[in-house]
Every structure is written in C-alpha cells, then in structure tokens.
Amino acid sequence: MIKHKYIWFVAVLACLFILAAHHYNQAQLHWILYVLIICVGITAWGSFDIRSNYFTKVWYRNKQLAEKKIALTFDDGPHPITHQILDLLRKYEMKATFFCIGKEIEKYPEILKRIHQEGHTVGNHTYTHSTKMGFLSARKINQEIRITNKLIAEKIHQKPQLFRPPFGVTNPNIAIATEDLKMKVIGWNVRSLDTVLSKEHDILGRVLPRIKPGAIILFHDTSERTLHVLEQLLPYMKTKEYQCVTVDQLLNLQPYES
Ligand SMILES: [Zn+2]
Structure with a gap:
C-alpha cells in the first residue's frame, strides 16, 4: 500500500x-520539476481512485470471500425511488446498504426508517454532499459526518x-475527520x-461481468434507470445463486456503534 506521507518523504529526499x-x-535543477510532477500525479490518482488506500484505509471488497456473496450499495438517498428499490429487494430476498x-x-x-426496518444497513454520506468536498477542512468534514450521524x-x-x-474522493482532511470519528471508509470495486x-443495457454490461464473490457494487437510489437495471440484475443473481448481503456482513464489520 503506497501512503502519501512516504511518497512526499521520498520526493523531498530526491529533491x-x-x-x-x-x-x-x-x-x-529541472529534474526537481519531474519529481514534483510524478508526486502530484500519484497524489491525484490517490485522491480519485477509492481503491488506492493512499490517504486512509478503504474497504472496497472482500478478496478472501469464496461464497457467492456480493454487496449492493446505494448512494445519495433517501429518495422517493428508494421505496421501489426496497420493494424489489424484498421480492428477491436481498439485502443492501444505503449511504x-x-x-x-x-x-x-x-424512507430512512423503512430501510432500517427491512434489515438493510444505513451508512453516512455527509450532510450536504458538497461538490467542494475535496477542498473542505477536516473540521468541516467532521461536522458534516457528525450532523448526519x-x-x-x-x-x-x-x-x-x-x-x-x-x-x-479521499484526501488528508477526509482521513483526519474519519479517523477522529472512528468511521470506516467504504468504497467499491464495481462502479x-x-x-x-443513459442506457440500462450499458449499465448491465458493465456490472454483470464484474460480479465475483466479495464484490461491492456502487449504485444510486435516485434514478428510474437504476430501478430498471435492478429489475434485471436481481433475478439474474438468483439464477446464478448469488446472495446480496449488507456491506458490513460482506466485510465482517460493525455497521453501528455498540
Ligand atoms: Zn454521492
């Protein structure tokens, strides 16, 4: 696992x-510029690839799992469409996680209460979902998480x-805030x-070949399109004898404070 502190330490030594x-x-002297360009490139990759583990520990799949289990995760709700997604999950006896x-x-x-009552897991996805999240201070991110919790x-x-x-997105401030609040950062390995x-066929075309034991799939419970994808995905999972479980079950984590 490459850590940003090591990269910048090595860069300073190289300079x-x-x-x-x-x-x-x-x-x-211009070799210093090359070193800095490489460091900025690695840092940008670390910020935008949630599987990089570059700034903080991110759980994004269960590599060891041999059983046919995956975790469906839905971001950005609750939303009126969440009801229909919950109906589908109930019909196919599948569980999911809603951030x-x-x-x-x-x-x-x-809708939040219904998610919980039906045995799905609820996670935190900040209070505002600000497009400036990558630029917020650790204090502000901490506040976003605390209010939502x-x-x-x-x-x-x-x-x-x-x-x-x-x-x-992960960065040093998100790492500080989540570590302070003892929150576990959950990513995905299938986007x-x-x-x-825009086409359901294309979304299914991305997801189906990537279904493997231990996978975490990112969806959003905010669009009709996702609902129609699930109408095809869930029966497919049943025929393949795959079970959708909550992300905490897939990763053996505690979803809530005890
Ligand atoms: Zn989101």
Whole structure:
C-alpha cells in the first residue's frame, strides 16, 4: 500500500539529492520539476481512485470471500425511488446498504426508517454532499459526518460507523475527520456508472461481468434507470445463486456503534 506521507518523504529526499548533485555539476535543477510532477500525479490518482488506500484505509471488497456473496450499495438517498428499490429487494430476498445524505434524510425520514426496518444497513454520506468536498477542512468534514450521524441515530436509534465519501474522493482532511470519528471508509470495486450511462443495457454490461464473490457494487437510489437495471440484475443473481448481503456482513464489520 503506497501512503502519501512516504511518497512526499521520498520526493523531498530526491529533491535534496538532486540539489546536492547539482552542486557538484552531476544533476540538472529541472529534474526537481519531474519529481514534483510524478508526486502530484500519484497524489491525484490517490485522491480519485477509492481503491488506492493512499490517504486512509478503504474497504472496497472482500478478496478472501469464496461464497457467492456480493454487496449492493446505494448512494445519495433517501429518495422517493428508494421505496421501489426496497420493494424489489424484498421480492428477491436481498439485502443492501444505503449511504444516505443528511439533507435528504431531513426530507424523507420515513424512507430512512423503512430501510432500517427491512434489515438493510444505513451508512453516512455527509450532510450536504458538497461538490467542494475535496477542498473542505477536516473540521468541516467532521461536522458534516457528525450532523448526519446524529440525524440517522434520531431516526433508527443506531449510530453509523460506515462512511462513504461523496464522489469517492479521499484526501488528508477526509482521513483526519474519519479517523477522529472512528468511521470506516467504504468504497467499491464495481462502479455501475448508473448516473453517467443513459442506457440500462450499458449499465448491465458493465456490472454483470464484474460480479465475483466479495464484490461491492456502487449504485444510486435516485434514478428510474437504476430501478430498471435492478429489475434485471436481481433475478439474474438468483439464477446464478448469488446472495446480496449488507456491506458490513460482506466485510465482517460493525455497521453501528455498540
Ligand atoms: Zn454521492
């Protein structure tokens, strides 16, 4: 696992080495620029690839699992469409995990309660889901998570321990906030692109070949398209004898504070 602190430590050493070598006419100063470009590139990859584990520990699959179990995860709800997704999950006897936004919980508290009552797991997906999440201070991110945990605890009487960062972005401030609050960061290894691709056929085409034991799939319970994909995906899983479980079951984690 590459950690950002090590990368920048090595970069500083490399720059000092180049400066020393330059002093003895053995290196050129612009080599420092190359070192910095490589570091910025690695840091950008670490920020945007949730599987990188670059800034903090992220659970994104269960590699050891041999049983035919996967975890469906739904971000950005609760939303009126969540009801129909819950109906489908109940019909096919599958469980899932919903990473909910605080502001949406305020709009649809009853949907949040239904998610919990039907045996699915509720996780934290920040209060505002700000597009500036990658630039917020650790204090602000901490506040976003705490407010949402409080809202969830008021509705389901359990305080979440699972957190999914909006847009899958991680950085040093998100690492500080989640470590302070003892939240576990949950990623995915299969991205359905259900908010990007316009055709259900294309979304299924991405997901089906990637279904393997221990996989975590990212969906959003905010669009009709996702619902129609699930109408085809869930019966397919049944015929293949796959079971959808909550992400905490898949990863052997505690979903809530005890
Ligand atoms: Zn989101």
